[in-house]
Amino acid sequence: MSDPKYGEPIEEHPPVETTSVDEAVASAHAGLADAEAASREAAVDAPSTADAEAADAVHTSAPAASEQAQQSVVAEPARAESTPATHTEPVYGSSFADDPVDETYVPGAYSSSAETVVVAEPVVPVVPAAAPAPQPIFVQAPEPPRLRGNRGAAGAIGLLATLAFGILYLGAALGLQAIRGEVTGANVGTAALAAVQSWWLWVPVVVFFIGFWLLGAIINRGRWGHWVILGLLVGVVAYAGHLLGQLFQAPFWTLTARQGADLVQGQLLAPLAIVAFVLGRELTIWFGAWVAARGKRVTELNDEAQREYERTLEAGPRLHQS
Numbered sequence: 153m154s155d156p157k158y159g160e161p162i163e164e165h166p167p168v169e170t171t172s173v174d175e176a177v178a179s180a181h182a183g184l185a186d187a188e189a190a191s192r193e194a195a196v197d198a199p200s201t202a203d204a205e206a207a208d209a210v211h212t213s214a215p216a217a218s219e220q221a222q223q224s225v226v227a228e229p230a231r232a233e234s235t236p237a238t239h240t241e242p243v244y245g246s247s248f249a250d251d252p253v254d255e256t257y258v259p260g261a262y263s264s265s266a267e268t269v270v271v272a273e274p275v276v277p278v279v280p281a282a283a284p285a286p287q288p289i290f291v292q293a294p295e296p297p298r299l300r301g302n303r304g305a306a307g308a309i310g311l312l313a314t315l316a317f318g319i320l321y322l323g324a325a326l327g328l329q330a331i332r333g334e335v336t337g338a339n340v341g342t343a344a345l346a347a348v349q350s351w352w353l354w355v356p357v358v359v360f361f362i363g364f365w366l367l368g369a370i371i372n373r374g375r376w377g378h379w380v381i382l383g384l385l386v387g388v389v390a391y392a393g394h395l396l397g398q399l400f401q402a403p404f405w406t407l408t409a410r411q412g413a414d415l416v417q418g419q420l421l422a423p424l425a426i427v428a429f430v431l432g433r434e435l436t437i438w439f440g441a442w443v444a445a446r447g448k449r450v451t452e453l454n455d456e457a458q459r460e461y462e463r464t465l466e467a468g469p470r471l472h473q474s
Contacts, residue, residue, distance in 0.1 A: 294464040297457035302447040306368025309446075313439035314361040317390070317431050321356060322347055324427040351400035356428050359393030360386065364436055371440075373447035379440025383433045390432025394425045 326343060329335040335343045347353050363386040371378045398419050404412050419425055 294461060297454065297461050299454050300450045302373045302443065302450050303369045305446045305450075306371075306443045307365045309439055309443050310361055310364040310368060313364055313435045314357055316439075317360045317435050318353070318357040320431050320435075321424075321428060322353060324431075325353070325424055328423055351403070352394075352397040355397035355400050356390060356393035359396065360390045360428075360432055360435075363389030363393075363432070364439070367436065367440075368443055371443070371447075373451050374444065375448075376441050376444035379444055380437050383436035383440060386436040387429045387433030391425055391429040393432075394422075394428040395419055 322344065325347060326335055326340065329343065330340075367379070367382055367386055371382065395416055398415060399412065402412075402415060404415075407415065
């Protein structure tokens with residue numbers, strides 16, 4: 153189509169239906185309201201940063217949509233004159249009132265600038281394993297050896313010596329009575345049984361055992377020479393036991409002081425008193441040799457234990473970990 157020349161008639165075109173500016177602005181505001189409502193519904197799922205960006209995009213697109221609507225209304229007659237009308241598909245964002253509205257559109261859903269929020273897993277602090285507590289170390293100090301004694305052995309051997317003393321003392325008494333004619337072969341058993349039940353036999357026997365054991369407790373691990381020399385004391389004790397046995401046999405609680413003194417004086421040099429002294433001394437010497445031999449062995453054991461103790465001290469302390 154060419155421009156009309158001067159003086160030529162102008163062809164009138166039928167009026168083209170156009171959308172007024174107010175209707176376009178109202179349609180734009182309605183689209184904005186729908187977009188804001190959809191953004192509020194999707195605010196639960198979308199990150200906070202994406203909502204902020206979508207709101208900024210909506211507010212900035214509102215003036216642009218209004219300007220675009222006004223420009224399209226002004227430019228519509230010109231385009232109608234210059235180009236034939238063609239059927240086009242409605243485009244999202246158009247200012248025409250009859251354009252369909254995409255109700256499922258979510259602002260920012262198709263934006264490439266949306267940030268992805270990654271939820272980090274909670275960091276569990278690594279607690280270092282506790283180091284094992286150091287175990288205490290004990291230093292065992294060696295204990296000095298306990299010295300062994302010989303007093304118990306002296307008492308046990310003293311029992312055997314006492315048994316020998318009682319048998320020999322009874323035999324000597326029966327022999328003296330046989331010399332005097334008081335005991336014969338016919339009544340020797342009766343006389344022996346009567347002696348076993350009398351005080352004059354048991355008192356010297358008990359006194360001898362006490363003397364022997366006390367001497368053994370004093371000598372302990374001593375040499376045999378101590379028994380030989382100190383055996384005289386046990387002989388004296390056995391002699392005193394004989395005199396005490398005669399007093400118990402009387403008995404002394406029925407005697408007066410004078411009668412008791414006469415009885416003791418008559419037994420001072422009695423043959424059985426001398427036998428008690430001799431038996432007490434000799435048995436102490438020979439059974440004391442047995443006690444001394446064991447005491448020597450105990451002494452050697454004590455010396456060996458002492459040497460071992462000294463070697464342990466020289467070797468130093470030993471560490472024992474519990």
